[in-house]
Amino acid sequence: DIQMTQSPSSLSASVGDRVTITCRASQSISSYLNWYQQKPGKAPKLLIYAASSLQSGVPSRFSGSGSGTDFTLTISSLQPEDFATYYCQQSYIYPYTFGGGTKVEIK
Amino acid sequence: EVQLVESGGGLVQPGGSLRLSCAASGFTFSSYSMNWVRQAPGKGLEWVSYISSSSSTIYYADSVKGRFTISRDNAKNSLYLQMNSLRDEDTAVYYCARDRQFKVTTVTSYYYYGMDVWGQGTTVTVSS
Numbered sequence: 452d453i454q455m456t457q458s459p460s461s462l463s464a465s466v467g468d469r470v471t472i473t474c475r476a477s478q479s480i481s482s483y484l485n486w487y488q489q490k491p492g493k494a495p496k497l498l499i500y501a502a503s504s505l506q507s508g509v510p511s512r513f514s515g516s517g518s519g520t521d522f523t524l525t526i527s528s529l530q531p532e533d534f535a536t537y538y539c540q541q542s543y544i545y546p547y548t549f550g551g552g553t554k555v556e557i558k
Numbered sequence: 559e560v561q562l563v564e565s566g567g568g569l570v571q572p573g574g575s576l577r578l579s580c581a582a583s584g585f586t587f588s589s590y591s592m593n594w595v596r597q598a599p600g601k602g603l604e605w606v607s608y609i610s611s612s613s614s615t616i617y618y619a620d621s622v623k624g625r626f627t628i629s630r631d632n633a634k635n636s637l638y639l640q641m642n643s644l645r646d647e648d649t650a651v652y653y654c655a656r657d658r659q660f661k662v663t664t665v666t667s668y669y670y671y672g673m674d675v676w677g678q679g680t681t682v683t684v685s686s
Binding site for chain 2: 493495496546547552
């Protein structure tokens with residue numbers, strides 16, 4: 452199975468900060484990488500698919516980059532509603548696997 | 559409105575069985591593959607199972623293989639997860655999620671997949 456490793460596992464940031472989350476795959480997954488946002492008690496929400504394509508309705512302050520094994524999710528200017536946990540997920544091959552998550556907290 | 563609604567969760571003893579359902583509305587259910595994803599209390603997301611639109615292709619996580627069975631009824635717009643021989647470690651919120659195919663065109667076109675619609679989740683607790 453492909454292992455997905457996210458870093459950091461948590462971070463503290465202020466409104467307006469630029470935030471970067473990293474995800475690494477244990478083998479090449481081309482661009483088959485998705486990012487999800489999850490708020491407490493809610494279902495995950497798809498933010499980015501194909502490593503860098505913004506899902507419809509997602510604010511443009513979210514962006515994704517990378518291919519192969521190394522990927523990045525960037526929030527250009529953190530907003531109050533962005534405090535949540537973020538997960539990467541590979542869709543290259545089943546079993547789909549998720550990263551361990553990155554919790555973005557208020558500083 | 560595109561919607562998925564899970565039901566069937568509850569408290570069950572170890573070794574017991576439970577059947578989860580996921581009712582789809584607002585889209586052509588028969589055109590989409592579907593997944594089950596779970597989340598143990600305070601933990602991350604774990605993919606559980608996949609079924610193609612026609613039920614011709616099915617996958618399971620190793621952790622549930624041989625114990626769980628995914629199925630669907632396209633006439634009823636419903637997805638199911640039959641869970642047998644339940645263990646403590648199966649305690650989680652179970653989500654159904656639509657598997658969406660995205661076409662990305664640069665020089666050539668490629669198809670990518672993401673889970674773009676999720677239900678609200680149903681809680682399964684395995685405990686004596």
